[in-house]
Amino acid sequence: MTSQATETRSAADARGPAEAGRGLPRADFRTEPARYKHWRLSFDGPVATITMDVDENAGLVPGYELKLNSYDLGVDIELYDAVQRLRFEHPEVRAVVLTSGKDKIFCAGANIRMLAASPHPWKVNFCKFTNETRNGIEDATENSGQVYLAAVNGTASGGGYELALACEHIMLIDDRSSAVSLPELPLLAVLPGTGGLTRVTDKRHVRRDLADHFATKAEGIGGKKAVQWRLVDETVPRAYWRERVTERARELAAGSSRPQAGTAGIALAPLEKTRSDTSVSYRHVAATLDRSRGVAEITVSGPDADPPDGMAGVRAQGAGFWTLAVTRELDDLILDLRTNELELGTWVLRTRGSAERVLACDQLLLHHQDDWLANEIVHYLKRTLKRLDVTSRSLIALIEPGSCFAGSLLELALAADRSYQLSGVFEDAEPGASPGEITVGEMNLGPLRMGNGLTRLATRFYGDADGLTAAVKRAGEPLPAEDAEALGLVTFAPDDIDWDEEVRIAIEERASFSPDALTGMEASYRFPGPETMETKIFGRLSAWQNWIFNRPNASGPDGALRRYGTGQRASFDRKRV
């Protein structure tokens, strides 16, 4: 039974009631190499090659052709899958060549007709996911020793160049026509949507005035100037191309920190998922979709059993090992709800199970951080929690008797906009239960850093060193509601008498507010303090892009996105804002 068999509706089916008539499929983020339509994976010892060869007739949504290696969400879902599998299934891979299977074109970026025809939320979610995938490529380079090399064997424009920018090293073929470009502004009246502006200056250190010139030249820049301006690392004549790419990939592989060679990977077996209009469920994660209240009630279950004794046991369990399994499920659920359930504006987060077992799994992984698999699992959990931080939904954590908000699962409460911990128990329902507790664990103290470079705990206590110290001191100790509230680890700690009303009002109130204003507020409050390239991409750049996407100059009937390719020039309101 493949994962598809448990789906109640396939990706091509019509949408649920909320999106009826839009013609957008419910996006399914699960795939596997045998089903790829747009990418090929090949292996040569420590070097893997990911070849982009987009099937122009296999767009995810009808209505556009994916010409010139342009991409839509479906193309990017496969890329994301490939990047993930390389990390888990191929411990032997130390360098990854990203290249094109087309002649003279590397990648033309996001498909313009797709963008022009897409409603605003689809565009925003598409950009968010592609951004996360490119950040994942950088994360693989930095933290898995899988160093990405962009072998730009033809023109890379817009998102195509941004894909190269996510790689550690960019080689551009020197054939007198291939160039790199960011033509979004001159051609489409929007910004590059996957971090191009930020990476050009902050990662590659292109001087800002040169970057300005570059982003206004639709035809782009190739040859020596592209190297001088730091847009690419080197250009290579066509005659030496293959040889030089191979050579460079071998060099990068040789310098990689990837520790293992000759080790077997872990197969990422198809996720078991049941999806209906009212629920999503996996082995350890379940969500109830309450459309009338606009709420997704998400419950994450702790491990069913104690973890194995060591990493050999984890390898034997493979994708079934709790931390990996629950992370994959959460990852898929976040992507599913974020993309497909726009009107479920509040996610209520609960856990249930044994805190001790959660902490035992955490310990096992953290005490074997030199093990490549332990390292991969922790970084994957980190990336998945980061998705939550940039998800435009209100997150409310409810800490009740029977819950297991400890260590890695406490991160869910720390990621939430608010948390409520029941003081005592539900007297009517379960008077004999033990009160819910939370436990700060090692996982909260370093390995799962947010995009801003801080732990969620340090972010919470930003500017309050004493508060942070006091909370860290209690690590390992199960904390009842009163202590957790006094330490500032939860927002509120109502008792049984107040719980129902306080929580209900908080959730109802959230549903009464403007969804847009909530998005802006949460995007601000979730990232106090320092900024990084990553937070700049999701905060500053995405906010500007969202604004531009909403403006008639881009998306109106006479806007550039809509008029592209019609032969008519866009008509702009010339007021500067």
Next chain:
Amino acid sequence: MTSQATETRSAADARGPAEAGRGLPRADFRTEPARYKHWRLSFDGPVATITMDVDENAGLVPGYELKLNSYDLGVDIELYDAVQRLRFEHPEVRAVVLTSGKDKIFCAGANIRMLAASPHPWKVNFCKFTNETRNGIEDATENSGQVYLAAVNGTASGGGYELALACEHIMLIDDRSSAVSLPELPLLAVLPGTGGLTRVTDKRHVRRDLADHFATKAEGIGGKKAVQWRLVDETVPRAYWRERVTERARELAAGSSRPQAGTAGIALAPLEKTRSDTSVSYRHVAATLDRSRGVAEITVSGPDADPPDGMAGVRAQGAGFWTLAVTRELDDLILDLRTNELELGTWVLRTRGSAERVLACDQLLLHHQDDWLANEIVHYLKRTLKRLDVTSRSLIALIEPGSCFAGSLLELALAADRSYQLSGVFEDAEPGASPGEITVGEMNLGPLRMGNGLTRLATRFYGDADGLTAAVKRAGEPLPAEDAEALGLVTFAPDDIDWDEEVRIAIEERASFSPDALTGMEASYRFPGPETMETKIFGRLSAWQNWIFNRPNASGPDGALRRYGTGQRASFDRKRV
């Protein structure tokens, strides 16, 4: 003759053709205490008090009443003037109390009917200016030793609380009803527009989940909880209010770094300005407004004469001293064009005069940084250049024979998105001229930091330490175009043959691009590298706010901003984006 006499049209006149029919006045940013309608200034030794007492019938634009000490641009123009005058005209002032002249209300923030009725660019420019004024209050506290104390003697909501947040110390009256609040999200479906979200977490270190709760409670928080949550510094019972405010102000004054006492200030005499539909001119600054090309051609002239020997001479010249005079003129011009000339999307920046004299004025100020007036002038220049950085216009600097881009004026070229330096001279027009040169001076190496905390030179060479070192090494040396280009100090250095076409194309091309996309691109490229509270406010927060302002949930006919006060609830599109 007052400054008003040279205005060709008063503030209440109709707009030029570009804005005809909008009913918005051309905003005039010049005022003086004798003309204040909304504020009172009073002095008691080292303590000044600014009392907000808004005249509800004196809004800048017809159509709304400024009830409950709410403000519009006109109110904020007076506040800006007061803050500036305290720095220059009152060296004896070491603490400033900001309070309300109304009973039970401190300030209700930006006027909602004004916001609801204003076109998008007006809202955005209004928020930008109010943000700059609040940053100026913090700058006075930090760099002038004029420490601001918010004496919140009634409810402070929205922008009213944000005004308090800009102060160093916040006192809230404890009368069982006064509270502080950020009700924008629940009541208006927008974000607090003047840095409230950022300052709550990043300046006052309110925990982010408490901040979330706070920003959803329209009625706000007062009493002990306001102190516990760090929203205010102290609450004071009504009976002790005056006494305690006076006491606190004296304490802050005693701890102030303001060096002088008993020194006379510098009168900020009315600016001489001539304004028509096609030009703006002052003594040292002039702008030609070319509506057909969408360009403002701005020329800044260097000093007419050598600077005086020392600071006594500067004091004698007062507001006539070149650096101060040119800064005031630039400040006014930026505000005028930014607010009133939305369709002039490109500002071309030129200088003319003696680079030696510019550098001599710079030296004089920098060699007397302990002098309060020298300190004020340099910080004012810094703030004015920062305005340029956040101005949503394309900035192109042209460096030609006869120009004086040196030291403080070189900052104009460094602030520009691009700069062109003519290699050689204009052979036909002035074959005997000396080629234009640029000179890096001391002013470029520290005193005029951008909002990101870096100099414009360091920002330019972000990530390129060698490039920065090479440029700094040549400080003091007049650099011809070839050298400046090789050092990376200018973008391009065309010669006479290419100049006209290259520059013309650059300007024409800029006018052909989407104004919105240019705004987003420039806002990104101008701030590579590190972020600060200030850049977060102008980058992240403003971008989200702009997006939200454009969304029907806020500004549509059924949106919250438009429906506020009608008794009808807003109707929201519930999709989360």
